[in-house]
Amino acid sequence: MQPGPDESRHPQEPPSFMPYGHGRSHRRQAAPSAAESQMPPSFSPSSRTSSPKSTSTIGTRATQTGGSASPARRTAGSSRKTPARPTSTPKPARQASPAVSLHKQAPISSATVARKRHRGLRITAATLVILMLLLMALAGSCWFWINGKLNHSEMLTNMPGSQASTWLILGSDQRDGTPGAGEDGEITGFRTDTILILTKPRHGAASLISVPRDSLVKQDGEAMKINALAYTSGYKSLTAHIEEITGNKIDHVAIIKFGGLRGLVDAMGGVELCYDDNVDDPNSGMVWTPGCHLADGGAALAFSRMRYSDPKGDFGRAERQRQVIGAISKKVMKPSVALNPSSANKVIDAGLDAIVVDEKSNAWTLFRMVMAFRDATGEGGISGSLYWTDPDYYPGGIGSTVLLDDARNTSLFQELEQGSHAPGQVGGM
Template sequence: MPAEPPQPDHPTPAGDDAQRWHSTTYGRPGRRPVRAAAQAPGREQRLAELRSPAPAADRPGHGGGRDAGQGGGQGRGPQVRRAPDPRPARRRANVRRRRVLAVVAVLVVLAVAYPVVLAARGWSAVDRVAALPTGDRPAATPGTTYLIVGSDSRDGLSPEEIAEYSAGGDDISGQRTDTIMLLHVPAGGGPAALISVPRDSYVPIPGHDKNKINAAFATGGAPLLVQTVEGVSGLRVDHYVETGFGGFARIVDAVGGVEMCPATAVDDVRAGLDIQAGCQTMDGRTALGYARYRYSDVNGDFGRVQRQRELLGAITAKAASPATLLNPFRAFPLASAGGGAVTLDDDSSVTDLVGFLRGMRAATGADGVSMTVPVSDPNLRTSHGVAVKWDTEEALAMFEDLKRDDTQALRSLTP
């Protein structure tokens, strides 16, 4: 017989048993169990739901497929989506911006202050001398002309330094010139020119007849030497720069030595020099001997002035290199040594000194002009011994080019 449905007075199977019974009776789908009707949430529950954070599916950046205005589920009210607070991000951006500006400000201050302090250190050590003559002088010309003198004066050298630099001998009193050069820095944008004047050049010296130009410095110091150069060239000397034995050697040591490449070995007792051929780094003592020796040079004084220009170029290039200027442990000792090694005319300013350094670097660089006053006779017999006679025509042409500020024309006079 078919099974009878449960009667009300019989106990109804609870839970899943009752559902299975209904779903299998007579093989027909059973009647679904009746669920209790959902009650609307009370006031306390709705307040609690509004205070609680929205579910992850309803937060910005998450899926969920529900609009902000729809209910988040059965029995739940509309969810409130809160926009992120932009103030923390703005504060972080402002902090980063202030840090960047602070770093930039420090770099700007250093970029301005560092060279000023460096120049002040060098300038404070510079000696001054009344080097420019008074009275009638050539008219001012375009560009700037510096007269450079390397003195062999031993003033200020200790006995130990005199021995170290091989600067002793019977004639160590007084002052003479081992180096005389003219540096012309044009105003018209042409190449800077560095011109050696042989110290035995036979020229008229005001008040002293004709003699070797070196005698002008020995007799009347810087003013008479400047007056002699101006008289024989017709070129106005704007500034005077002098250095001595000790100063030259200390500058070389301050830049960490300079590399020179002698073609032959040199053994010169008078200059205290004993070096091999080939490229080598020279310290101050060796570089000074290399600049001074001439008796072992087949070209005599002409070989010496060429080496002096090469040495000045090497010193200037190394002193102006970033490895030197950006290293305060090297730059400040160099500024002190360089300033202490230099004597300037008392009309010079720190701007003139900077112009001299820049001009020297330009003249000894690849685009500069480096030469010696044209000579016709290097062994002129005179009452003052063997002297050097200039090639009058070419020498005057050279000085005329300088007076016109046409340094490019000097290239026709260089070998």
């Protein structure tokens, strides 16, 4: 069967391009040019049959509608440039770090830092523990060393305890003409010319109260001065009389030998003492100009003994004795003494040689005593003397004595024990 004229002209035209319902065939549209083929499909001009009333160009298309031209649609190649579509600014490419660097960075910011911090804390804690153990060992060795050198004597009674801690501090004068002897050379033996009652309540101010050395007491019905009681009847008898005067239990007793006071003050480099009169007293050896001076051991000893050149007599001497003890207590707690091994050893040695304590005292009770001394002689402390009714009472046979006010003294020590007494000066003179 021979092909028709149209079939031979377009032998390769697919049937799908045959116009449906038309009697004649149409040529395939020519392939687009190279420039047009590179255009995106959405910008390719569509194939239309040209009309006398409409023209088509590559850039614009005008269509007559109702006698007016519609705005020309901008296409690729238009003479008027279309504004650029907003685009994000490209970020510079991050330079890749070496794999080793990335591997180290993460642990440093978390686990490694935590491990280093914990390691530092462990080292600090270990150091503190070692220091604490060393201090405890040092304190323990000092504790046993001090306890081993303490001189003990039985001086306590069986009176029930009270709320406060109370110490009886005695200054003993050896009257035998040796260095540190008392003023009255014709009297042999010893006298407790310094009698102090130190009270530290659980709450409230600490107190340091002097007992006049000539206070009148009775032992087995016999009148005597209280400073001779320990020599004639023993220290336990003196302790019992002090408890009778105060109504409080004496927990501890410490005897300070005047002969050892000189060495104690010298060991700590002297103490500052103040007195506002000129003194040249041959009995005590005190030579003084008005004001405050750094006193060595000999000057401090004379300062605490002098009474004949003092207008207040024994009451003035008691004030100066409290000043000396307060100065020693403050000086021994200074870092230059307490934290200096050489000075501390000298002070402890001199102090232990100058003191005798009761049968229950130890290094801890001595430390508490020093702290109570410091509090009592400070601004918030209480100091003074026992109350009396007659400072120059003559009972006959023993000379002038001090007649104490028992009722007022009992009331005073009740307040001191309870810590309810206000800071300041108390008692007579």
